Amino acid sequence: MTTSWWEPAQGGAGPRPYVDIGGPAGDRDPVAASSATSGVRPYLITQGRARPNDTSLRLEAQVSTTDDGAxxxxxxxxxxxxxVVLCHxxxxxxxxxxxxxxxxxxxxVLVGDLVEAGLLAVRHPEDARHRVQIIERVIRGLQAIS
Amino acid sequence: MDSKPSADVPVRRPPLPVKIVIAGGFGVGKTTAVAQISETPVLTTEAPITEVAAEVDRTGLVPDKTTTTVALDFGTVAIDDEVKLYLFGTPGQDRFGFMWHDLTVGALGALVIVDTSRLDDCYPAVDYFERTGLPFLVAVNLFDGRLAHELEDVRWALDLSDDTPVVTFDARDRASVRDTLVTLLRRSLAMASATGV
Known part of the structure; x- marks a missing residue:
C-alpha cells in the first residue's frame, strides 16, 4: 500500500478530526474509518493486558522507529x-x-512490546534534576507566542 | 519543520516532552483553552476507565467498576527546537480518578478551570493536586465576560492556600490562555526552586 491511509484526512475535518469515532464515516478515509469501528475489543489486541510491562511509559513519552523497526x-x-510506520x-x-x-x-501496551523488541526507541520525559531549567525554558517559549 | 514527512530522513531526534494538565468539569472550557494555544489541531483519544475503584477514596461516590471510556483532548506547543509542551485536558470528575496518576506524573503543573456557578465540579481535581503536591492554579473562566463571584470568595470556597494563584481568564482568548499558563509555571518554578531540585 503506497498511500498513507493512516494520516489524518486533509481539510474539512474540523478542529477535532479524531472525535467522530463510531459515528457516521462522513468524509473520512474508508480504510481508517473501518479500522476505527472494527468492533474488536481493545484488550483483545493486547492479549488482555491493561498495563505495559514497563509501567514507566508516560503518555507524553516520545516514540521513534529504530533501524531494526524500519x-x-x-x-x-x-x-x-x-x-512502527507512524513513528518514523x-x-x-x-x-x-x-x-x-x-x-x-x-x-x-503495544508500544511497550515494540520497545522491548527493539523496534521502537523511547525518549522519556526529563527527570526532576533539570526541572527548574526546563520550566524557565517553557515560560520563555510561551512568552514568545503572540 | 515539525510536520515534514520523514521518508527521506530515517529517524529524527525526538523532542523532549513536558506536559501541563488542564482539569475542570464538563463544558468548562478545557478544550477551548487547549485549542487556543495548541499549534496542532486538538487530538482526542479515549482512555478506558476500568480501574476506578482502586485509586479513589470517596467510596460513596464511586460507581461500580465499568468499562466505559473518557475522552482526553490534547494539544501541543513547540517551545524551542527541543522542548515540546503537551497540554492534556481531562474531565476532573471523581469517577475518572484512576487517570489522575497517569496523567499528572511528571507534569509541570495543572490548570484547574472553574465555572463559579458549578464550583463543586473542580473539588476532586483540587483535592488530588493538593494531596500530591502538584503545582496548580485555579482559573475562573469568564463566561460572557462577567465574574459572578469575587476571586477571594472562590479561594475561600475551595479552601485554597494563600500561595495557590486564583485568576480570571478567557478560554477563548489566546493571549489570556498563554498568560495563565505562564502564571502557573511561575508557581511551578517557585515550588521547584524551593525544593532545591
Missing part, C-alpha cells in the same frame, strides 16, 4: 505495523493512540 515492517501486521516521525504515545484510534492503554 527493517521489520514486512513482518508486522495491523496495529503494530501502523505504529517521533511522537508521543498519546498522539499515536489518537491517530490510530486506539485506546490510550492499548497504545501503551
Amino acid at each position: 527493517r521489520s515492517l514486512s513482518r508486522l501486521a495491523y496495529e503494530r505495523h501502523d505504529i 516521525d517521533p511522537q508521543s504515545i498519546a498522539e499515536l493512540a489518537a491517530r490510530l484510534h486506539l485506546h490510550l492503554g492499548v497504545a501503551r
Whole structure:
C-alpha cells in the first residue's frame, strides 16, 4: 500500500478530526474509518493486558522507529505495523493512540512490546534534576507566542 | 519543520516532552483553552476507565467498576527546537480518578478551570493536586465576560492556600490562555526552586 491511509484526512475535518469515532464515516478515509469501528475489543489486541510491562511509559513519552523497526515492517501486521510506520516521525504515545484510534492503554501496551523488541526507541520525559531549567525554558517559549 | 514527512530522513531526534494538565468539569472550557494555544489541531483519544475503584477514596461516590471510556483532548506547543509542551485536558470528575496518576506524573503543573456557578465540579481535581503536591492554579473562566463571584470568595470556597494563584481568564482568548499558563509555571518554578531540585 503506497498511500498513507493512516494520516489524518486533509481539510474539512474540523478542529477535532479524531472525535467522530463510531459515528457516521462522513468524509473520512474508508480504510481508517473501518479500522476505527472494527468492533474488536481493545484488550483483545493486547492479549488482555491493561498495563505495559514497563509501567514507566508516560503518555507524553516520545516514540521513534529504530533501524531494526524500519527493517521489520514486512513482518508486522495491523496495529503494530501502523505504529512502527507512524513513528518514523517521533511522537508521543498519546498522539499515536489518537491517530490510530486506539485506546490510550492499548497504545501503551503495544508500544511497550515494540520497545522491548527493539523496534521502537523511547525518549522519556526529563527527570526532576533539570526541572527548574526546563520550566524557565517553557515560560520563555510561551512568552514568545503572540 | 515539525510536520515534514520523514521518508527521506530515517529517524529524527525526538523532542523532549513536558506536559501541563488542564482539569475542570464538563463544558468548562478545557478544550477551548487547549485549542487556543495548541499549534496542532486538538487530538482526542479515549482512555478506558476500568480501574476506578482502586485509586479513589470517596467510596460513596464511586460507581461500580465499568468499562466505559473518557475522552482526553490534547494539544501541543513547540517551545524551542527541543522542548515540546503537551497540554492534556481531562474531565476532573471523581469517577475518572484512576487517570489522575497517569496523567499528572511528571507534569509541570495543572490548570484547574472553574465555572463559579458549578464550583463543586473542580473539588476532586483540587483535592488530588493538593494531596500530591502538584503545582496548580485555579482559573475562573469568564463566561460572557462577567465574574459572578469575587476571586477571594472562590479561594475561600475551595479552601485554597494563600500561595495557590486564583485568576480570571478567557478560554477563548489566546493571549489570556498563554498568560495563565505562564502564571502557573511561575508557581511551578517557585515550588521547584524551593525544593532545591
